[in-house]
Amino acid sequence: MSSVVRFGVAMESDLLERFDTFVAERGLATNRSEAVRDLVRNALAHARVENPEAEVVGTVTMIFNHHTSDLSEKLDSLQHKHYKEIISKLHVHLDAHNCLEVVVLRGKSREVHAMSDALLGTKGVVHGKLVITTTDSPLAPAQARTHAAAHLSSKQTRR
Numbered sequence: 460m461s462s463v464v465r466f467g468v469a470m471e472s473d474l475l476e477r478f479d480t481f482v483a484e485r486g487l488a489t490n491r492s493e494a495v496r497d498l499v500r501n502a503l504a505h506a507r508v509e510n511p512e513a514e515v516v517g518t519v520t521m522i523f524n525h526h527t528s529d530l531s532e533k534l535d536s537l538q539h540k541h542y543k544e545i546i547s548k549l550h551v552h553l554d555a556h557n558c559l560e561v562v563v564l565r566g567k568s569r570e571v572h573a574m575s576d577a578l579l580g581t582k583g584v585v586h587g588k589l590v591i592t593t594t595d596s597p598l599a600p601a602q603a604r605t606h607a608a609a610h611l612s613s614k615q616t617r618r
């Protein structure tokens with residue numbers, strides 16, 4: 460870890476007051492320094508994922524009704540088509556009709572956004588959201604996987 464540098468920040472008193480209230484309400488940090496560090500990290504991560512070529516991870520959370528005609532098949536074939544970007548998926552049957560799906564994606568920012576747009580834009584998906592993030596240091600590109608290799612490794616771990 461690099462050394463900690465202290466620096467002074469000049470700020471209008473009412474702005475500082477609002478900042479302290481913001482920090483207290485969210486219970487984000489125990490002191491101003493930690494709160495400022497969190498905001499700086501968030502701003503830097505946000506700037507990195509804005510670059511379309513940056514390697515990122517994303518989660519797409521979506522709600523849909525599985526009775527909607529062909530929807531499950533459409534979402535499945537879309538995910539098979541993009542198996543290289545999808546690293547995991549969680550499916551929860553919420554009740555007799557509704558499903559929650561969380562799809563974890565990894566790839567270039569533009570690919571993750573395009574995949575999310577395709578999933579959330581599929582007719583019948585009620586609502587959903589993409590959360591995109593990355594690591595502090597540049598994230599290495601995911602290794603290319605084949606569908607066969609993915610199945611093979613899951614069979615091997617079951618033994």
Ligand code: NI
Pocket residue numbers: 525550551552553557558559
């Ligand atoms: Ni379901």
